[in-house]
Amino acid sequence: MKNLKSFDVIENPRDIRKKLGLNQQEFWSQIGVTQSGGSRYESGRSMPKAVRELLRLVHVEHVNLAKVSGDDIDIAQLLKAKEPELYKALKKEVKANKAH
Template sequence: MQLFSKIPNPREIRRKLGLNQQDFWSKIGVTQSGGSRYESGRNMPKPVRELLRLVHVEHIDLARVKHEDFEIIEYLKQTHPDLYKSLKKAVSAQAKQSDATVQL
């Protein structure tokens, strides 16, 4: 999914995860009433969309991400682009293998 891409239907994502509005929206710092407005079609700001994508679509635990992690990623991209691409490809292959195992 592209960074800041439109989240088509946050209500559908929430329901697939089996969460109520309070639990779903509080994980990204949005009140239940604010989340309800987004689910009803109100325009969602880019930062909220990105947090929704990271937490509920990509399943990233934001409590575990540190600023240093982003610095390391940027350093690796700039100084060792081939290694970065290789690691990215390996992680993607591992995720696909995990998904295939879960589906069995």
């Protein structure tokens, strides 16, 4: 699946859900949306930007929001700013590990 930038138009959420093998309840509850609300989005109703971003983070980027804190984001931003080469190397290593 392609990498998406924040708030980009995403493919049909139904397609993402089916690729992940989840039912509507499992898929939508992970981002705080009811099954009925998710069903409406899958039927073409416009999604708010916040819901699209949560969907991208959780179901496309596979970020476990329960394990991420503000400190984690701050550390990543600091590392990227102060040690850009190390940041790039670590990012490359993470992507390589995900491919295996």
